[in-house]
Amino acid sequence: MMHVDGNRLWDSLMRMAEIGATKGGGNCRLALSNQDKMGRDLFISWASEIGCSIDFDDVGNLIARYPGLNNTLPPIAMGSHLDTQPNGGRFDGVYGVLAGLEVMRTLHDHSFKAERPIEVIAWTNEEGSRFPPAMMGSGVFIGELDLDHTLATTDANGVSVESELERHGYKGKPSLRNHPIAAYIEAHIEQGPILENQDKTIGVVTGVQGIRWYNIEVHGVATHAGPTPMEMRSDALELASHLVLDILAIAKIDGDARATIGEFNISPGSRNVVPDKVSLTVDLRHPNSETLLTMHNQLHELIEQACVKKNGWSAKISDIWYSPPVNFDRNLVDSIRNGANDHNYSYMEIVSGAGHDAVYLSKVSPTSMIFIPCAGGVSHNEAESASKDDVIAGANVLLHAIHKFLTE
Ligand SMILES: [Zn+2]
Numbered sequence: 001m002m003h004v005d006g007n008r009l010w011d012s013l014m015r016m017a018e019i020g021a022t023k024g025g026g027n028c029r030l031a032l033s034n035q036d037k038m039g040r041d042l043f044i045s046w047a048s049e050i051g052c053s054i055d056f057d058d059v060g061n062l063i064a065r066y067p068g069l070n071n072t073l074p075p076i077a078m079g080s081h082l083d084t085q086p087n088g089g090r091f092d093g094v095y096g097v098l099a100g101l102e103v104m105r106t107l108h109d110h111s112f113k114a115e116r117p118i119e120v121i122a123w124t125n126e127e128g129s130r131f132p133p134a135m136m137g138s139g140v141f142i143g144e145l146d147l148d149h150t151l152a153t154t155d156a157n158g159v160s161v162e163s164e165l166e167r168h169g170y171k172g173k174p175s176l177r178n179h180p181i182a183a184y185i186e187a188h189i190e191q192g193p194i195l196e197n198q199d200k201t202i203g204v205v206t207g208v209q210g211i212r213w214y215n216i217e218v219h220g221v222a223t224h225a226g227p228t229p230m231e232m233r234s235d236a237l238e239l240a241s242h243l244v245l246d247i248l249a250i251a252k253i254d255g256d257a258r259a260t261i262g263e264f265n266i267s268p269g270s271r272n273v274v275p276d277k278v279s280l281t282v283d284l285r286h287p288n289s290e291t292l293l294t295m296h297n298q299l300h301e302l303i304e305q306a307c308v309k310k311n312g313w314s315a316k317i318s319d320i321w322y323s324p325p326v327n328f329d330r331n332l333v334d335s336i337r338n339g340a341n342d343h344n345y346s347y348m349e350i351v352s353g354a355g356h357d358a359v360y361l362s363k364v365s366p367t368s369m370i371f372i373p374c375a376g377g378v379s380h381n382e383a384e385s386a387s388k389d390d391v392i393a394g395a396n397v398l399l400h401a402i403h404k405f406l407t408e
Helices: 006-016 034-049 094-109 136-141 147-152 161-168 194-198 234-254 289-307 329-341 357-360 388-407
Strands: 054-058 060-066 077-080 117-124 184-191 201-209 208-218 256-259 264-267 276-287 314-323 347-352 367-372
Touching: 006 034, 006 094, 006 234, 006 388, 034 060, 034 094, 034 117, 054 094, 060 094, 077 094, 077 347, 077 357, 077 388, 094 184, 136 147, 136 184, 136 357, 147 161, 184 329, 184 357, 184 388, 194 201, 194 347, 201 234, 201 329, 201 388, 208 234, 208 289, 234 256, 234 264, 234 276, 234 289, 289 314, 329 367, 329 388, 347 367, 357 367, 367 388
Parallel strands: 077 117, 077 184, 184 367, 201 347
Antiparallel strands: 054 060, 060 117, 201 367, 208 276, 208 314, 256 276, 264 276
16 A cells, blocks of 8 residues: 655645744735745645646646646546635645645655546635635636636735736636546545544545525514513514524534524614614525425525514515535545545544535536544634644545546
């Protein structure tokens, strides 16, 4: 069984972390900034050393390609992103790119030649903190986000994505956008507390939660807090209070369901006035689209019933956003599980609660992800940290899955 060179991988991560290093021990490499370019240049120098060709598509996605015997075959791809949050950590995104590089380096060490080429892709602007939205490069790549609209997007100083791509020489070949990919595997830190809490080394990621967002308005009648008897009121907060617990109870459907009310505003917001309006937001999540639809229907039913309880009360709901659940490719998920098993790493199946470039890639190619723990589940934070052993374990599982795909 092949193993990655753990010290080489760790040293590369630590060298990359010197670029845009922050005082708090984290990284700041905002998308398409000079620091982002320096990070990309370092990655390019490493990939070139082992014979990779370097290319960009027209939204600046950086593609390092390790040639195969038959380069007309679609590549197997790995990757993630090199850009960070303003106060980002040393592992979010970077890990997936450099673990992919380490897999290519290891195959190169063994003079391994596959039929098909192997790619590591550093997606442009995954974080979305300088230019909205997040996962920009992979979204444009698969055609989910519009290229022209994306190029015209500006940062807070009015600098456009297009001008930054041109400045750095990243406005590459349109033909590379959405080029066929045989399979895509992304390694990433979990960015949550579950693996550490369960004392597992590898997260076999089976998919990504579906998300539904809503705005809800509850209306009543504003009256004076003194003269109006309780039984003669239509207090919007009273109705909203019943609704809050009923809405949270929707998530009792099973252990994978989530329901969150994150915003809650009372009008007119005066101590001695019975509230006439409460607005709240609801975020429902589930990895299974049918279950999520059941939750959606339950929420709509709750709001409908709420209106008929008493004269003077009404409630309305608006559907704001739907991001369907993603189920990763079964064969790839199996080979990741087998890789963890063969290396005797502890592992568990896990559903990603956060978005990743892999979500978009899963729409055009068989896709899966490998998670490793991060201390305390902390991410998007300078304190973000992962252990060297876990970093190496995730890369070994990635190598195992890539090697299996290439030799099947
Ligand atoms: Zn990330």
